[in-house]
Amino acid sequence: MNPIDELHKLSSLFPDGDQLFERVEHIPASTTPEPYKTLLVHEHHMTVTMEVFHKCGVDVQVVYEELQEPLYNREILLTKVGSGEVVQFGLVRFNLTFVTPAVKSEILSKELPLGRVLIRHNVLRHIDLGAILKITPGSALQKHMQLQDASPVYGRLATIFCNGHPAVDLLEVAAPVRS
Numbered sequence: 001m002n003p004i005d006e007l008h009k010l011s012s013l014f015p016d017g018d019q020l021f022e023r024v025e026h027i028p029a030s031t032t033p034e035p036y037k038t039l040l041v042h043e044h045h046m047t048v049t050m051e052v053f054h055k056c057g058v059d060v061q062v063v064y065e066e067l068q069e070p071l072y073n074r075e076i077l078l079t080k081v082g083s084g085e086v087v088q089f090g091l092v093r094f095n096l097t098f099v100t101p102a103v104k105s106e107i108l109s110k111e112l113p114l115g116r117v118l119i120r121h122n123v124l125r126h127i128d129l130g131a132i133l134k135i136t137p138g139s140a141l142q143k144h145m146q147l148q149d150a151s152p153v154y155g156r157l158a159t160i161f162c163n164g165h166p167a168v169d170l171l172e173v174a175a176p177v178r179s
Contacts, residue, residue, distance in 0.1 A: 002026070003026045003130060003131035003133065003157055004024055004026060006130065006131075006157055006169075007021075007024060007133065007157060007171060010091050010093060010157075010169055010170075010171055011091060011171070013066075013073045013091075013093060014064055014073065014075050014091060015064060016064075016075075016140035017091075018138075019138045019139050019140035019141075020137070020138050020140045020141045021135055021136065021137065021138050021141065022136040022137065022138045022150060023135070023136035024133055024134070024135050024136075025133065025134045025135075026131050026132070026133060027132050027133065027134050028132070029041045029129075029132050032132050032154060033154075035053070035177050036154035036174055036177075038053065039053060039154075039174045040132055040154060040155065040156045040172070040174060041129070041132060041156075042129070043126070043127045043128070043129055044127065045114075045115030045116075045118070045119065045127065046078070046088060046090075046115060046172045047078070047113040047114070047115030047116050047119075048115060048119070050078055050087050050088055054080055054087055056080050056081055056082065057080075057081040058078040058079060058080060058081060058087060058088075058113060059078070059079050059080075059081055059113075060076055060077070060078060060079075060110065060111075060112060060113040060114075061076060061077040061078075061079055062074050062075070062076055062110045063075040063076060063077060063144060065110075067108070069096070070095055070096045070097040071093065071094070071095055071096070072092075072093075072094045072096055072107070072108070073091075073092065073093050073094075074091075074092050074094075075089075075090070075091055075092075075144075076089070076090045076091075076092065076113075076114075077089055077090075077144060077145075078090070078113060085175075086144070086145050086146055086175050087174070087175050088172055088173065088174055088175060089141060089144050089145050089155075089172075089173040089175070090170055090171060090172045090173070091170060091171040092114065092168060092169075092170045093168065093169045093170070094107065094114075094167060094168045095165075095166075095167050095168070096167075097165075097167075098162040098163055098165040098167040099118075099121075099123060099162055099163075099167070100121070102121065103117060103118070103121045103123060106120075106121070114168070118160070118162070123162050123163065124162070124163050124164070125160055125161060125162050125163075126160070126161040127158055127159070127160050127161075128158060128159045128160075128161065128166075129156060129158050130156070130157040130158050130159060131156065131157045132154065132155075132156050133154065133155045133156065133157065133171075134152050134153075134154055135152060135153050135154065135155055135173060136150050136152055137150055137153055138150075141153075141173070145173070145175050147176070151176070153173055153174065153175070153176060154173070154174055155171055155172055155173035155174065156171070156172050157169075157170070157171055158170055158172065
């Protein structure tokens, strides 16, 4: 499946999925402009990447969630601790079959970002970078990310393998970096 089809398959799981993107283009990782290349082109958890880049902790805000065992879908924002400034938007589809009940419980508590939970519980994980995307945000994405206009933003599709199994499909969109 091509990345644009994968994105539409993932976004269709969410009530505002058809209003998130006005236009999406799959771009080569090598042509991703900085600082988005640093933020997106890697195989690490975005939680840690955002904390290092922004030099502060991040909180998770769950905008929407749906649990249909064993699948858990959620739409999230990562925000800077203290200021609440949005640094990332995300769509997550998690097959909870591949984690322990303790990990599942902590994910469903919505208190910590997913990456932090997996790290805290030492879940054996690997992140497979699927595609880098240049996105013209639609009305819903503009609202979620508090964007002033439809200037392009950059994101990535990735899969997180937990204990050797493809457990999480996700879209992670970096907020525009303000100078």
